[in-house]
Amino acid sequence: MPELPEVEVSRLGISPHLVGEKVKRIEVRAPKLRWEIPYDLKKLEGQVIRDIRRRAKYLLLETDVGTAIVHLGMSGSLRVLDAPIEAGKHDHVDLFMCNGKVLRYNDPRRFGAWLWCEKGASHQVLANLGPEPLSEGFTAKYMHERAQGKRVAIKQFIMDNKHVVGVGNIYANESLFTSGILPTRMAGSITAKEWQMLVSEIKSVLAYSIQQGGTTLKDFAQADGKPGYFAQELRVYGKGGEPCPVCGALIQEQKIGQRNTFFCRICQH
Template sequence: MPELPEVEVSRMGIAPHVTDQRVTQLVVRNPKLRWPIPEDLYQIEGQVIRAVHRRAKYLLLETDIGTAIVHLGMSGSLRVLPAGIPPEKHDHVDLCLASGEVLRYNDPRRFGAWLWQPKDSEHSVLSKLGPEPFSDAFNAAYLQEKAQGKRTAIKTFIMDNHVVVGVGNIYANESLFAAGIHPKREAGKIAPQRLALLVDEIKAVLAFAIEQGGTTLKDFKNADGKPGYFAQELQVYGKAGQPCPRCDKPLSEAKIGQRASVYCSACQK
């Protein structure tokens, strides 16, 4: 599924096309996504999109009266297309813009979402999220405090959106390898200096993934239709049994929290 870098790449891709554009029409072909599309969302018609933000894996289309919240789910994608192009199967939502372009949402599995947040309020899907990984609030002291006494595996811990948002399975694997930390190690038993290194590596891995255009997954292409390129740079994810890029020992794989975890038993302690 699209993770934080892919969502950020989508934001960067659509923002130049939709910012300062008036929404002339909202077309909903299938309202049954992860949650039913609320009738309140139609308030966006006639509004100007002032900015496009990202919070965790949610895209926020901000207007003067409220914000449309978009989640790509497992297989969702956004395209900016000329008006008049017929919709294809799984094209569930269109935002028609005064420019003559259409922001089109495609989602074969329908695990994504389109929601509405009135101005000066916070939707429940956003209200309990942890800090953004690139923010100053996500730092070594913060992670040390959150990890204190925790027996949870560090991989599960950093994938918890209450701890920090946007560290999905791919980037948890990559960050832990970069920091030399075994994914099963208990969060509360990791030395402060190693947690500090992990914070730095999470920021670096995510930033590099965004720079490279997001990881290419079978269901993901970014807003201009081109796949991302970070998959070419993955060190361990999806490479169980292959030589470790550091020591050449075969990479191991285990299920942690029902998710595949690939790591080097020699380099990660």
């Protein structure tokens, strides 16, 4: 599924075409994705999109009257079309702009979301979220304090949005590998020094992935239709049974929290 870098790349891709432009109309072809699409999304019509922000894996299209909240789910993607073209089977939402362009949302598995939040209100999907991983609020000290006494695998801990948002499965695997930390270790056992390394690696791997255009997954391509490039440089994710790029030992694979986990027993402790 699209993770934080893919969502951020989507934000960067669509923003130049939409920010400052007025919405002419919205066309919804699927009454329900992960949740029912609210009729209030019609309030977008006639509004100027003032900004497009990202919170965790949600895109926030902000107007003077409220915010459209978009989640790409398991297989969703956004495209900016220069002009309307016939919609395909999985093209569920179109945002027609007064400048002639169209923001098209495609989602084969229908596990994404389009929601609405009135101006000045809050939405439950954005409640109880931890800091952004690339923000100043995400520090080793903060994570070390939250992890004290926690008997949960460190991989699950850093993937929990209550602690930090947007560290998905791919990037949790990669960050733990480059930090030299076994994903099965209890979060409470991670030392302050190890947290310094892990937080630094999480920031680094996410920032680099955004720079490279997001990880190429079978269900994801950028807003301009071009795939991301970071997947070509993954060290351990999806490489079970292959040689470790550092020591040559075979990469191990097991389920942690029902998610595929990849690691090297030699390089990670």
